[in-house]
Amino acid sequence: MKLGFIGCGNMAQAMITGILKQNVVSPDKLIVSNPHEEKTAKLKEQFGILTTTDNKKTAKEAEIVVLAVKPQVYPEVIKEIRDEVSTEQIIVTIAAGVSMAATERQFGKEMKIVRVMPNTPALVGEGMSGLCCNEYVTEEEFDKVHHIFQSFGKAEKITENLMDAVVGVSGSGPAYVYMFIEAMADAGVAQGLPRKQAYTFAAQTLLGSAKMVLETGQHPGELKDAVCSPAGTTIEAVNTLEKKGFRSAVIEAVNAAAKKNHELGKPKKKEK
Template sequence: MKLGFIGCGNMAQAMITGILTQKVVSPQELIVSNPREEKTAKLKDEFGIITTTDNKEVAKQSDILVLSVKPQVYPAVIKEIRDEVSSEQIIVTIAAGVSMEAAERQFGKEVKIVRVMPNTPALVGEGMSGLCCNEYVTEEEFDLVHKIFESFGKAEKITENLMDAVVGVSGSGPAYVYMFIEAMADAAVAQGLPRKQAYTFAAQTLLGSAKMVLETGQHPGELKDAVCSPAGTTIEAVNVLEKKGMRSAVIEAVTAAAKKNHQLGKKKEK
């Protein structure tokens, strides 16, 4: 199986690193194109992958082709490669706001499309991806793409109408988490903890708490209650968070990101 990437930005680099680290494909089975060779140089030196500046060459060689360029560049890239793409190839799109219908319309023919929203923790093998596909993709092919995205984290199959929600909660989500870690660490530093240790305490606490939710299967509220002793320190802190509107702020943030993704999609379809 030949896996190709057109574009080598942060998300592509995170995915490629995860895929090669987990040995989903060999370096010789992975080809990446980018107009600037320096963008692919590090990956080429580190993993020995095939690189080129020719998008058409990647399109010709790939069984699965990932379009990892900015949404506004999709029309130009698809126009460039569409004559090289066959009905047997699987096209993976990871751009926010680009529906499967819009991508297929740009190709101007029936093509197999899997739409995915991954996130950057893929770089450390802890990504979260939502996937959907069009009617031309077989169940076996969808399972294959799903397996690739599970190689660097968790991946869930969804219907396309839920993609805006996925963008809001996980696609954009790492930024919210980093802000929370930074805020927790700042408070710890204010209480005298050295900065480096403060980040470790805050980040590990979030990592461990997330793992508790995933591995125990318990409701987050139940896990929270288990930490809140009567008249203790934690319930005092929770009370402050409730007064300051933490829940509503997070809900509004996720909703805003989802709405923005929906607006981007509508704008691109015009």
């Protein structure tokens, strides 16, 4: 299998690092194109992968082509490569708000398309990705792409109608978590902790708590209850969070991100 990336931003670099570390493909079977050669030079030097400034070369040579460019650049890139790809190749999209139908229309033919929403913790091998595919992708091919995204975190197969929810929960989710860590650390500093230690206490607490949910299989509410001793400090803090609308704020944030992703996928009205 030869894997190609068109685009070499942070997400692409995170994915490439995970793929190569897990030996999903060998370096000589991975090709990356970017108009700015200096952006691929580091990856080429580090991993010995194939690089080029020609998107058409990547599109022509790769069995699976990952479009790792910004959503607004998709029309331009697809127009450039659509005559170079065949209907036997798999196109992987990672752009928010771009449906599989919209991607297929731009190619102008019945393409095998897998739509994925990864997130930035892929940079440290702890990404979360949601994947869906169109009717032209076989189960074996879908499994192959799924395996690629599992190399830098966890990946779940979904149907496309759930993609807005995935964007709201995990695609945009890291930003909410960073804000929570920052707020916890600020409070720690207010209580006397040195800033650096405050960030460590807050971040490790979130990391450990998330691991408890994933590894124990217990309901988050059950784990929360286990920390809340009668008349103790934790239940006092939980009570304050409830009074301040903590859950409601998080739910509204996720819903807002999901709504925005849905709106991004709608055709823009032409100005009169």
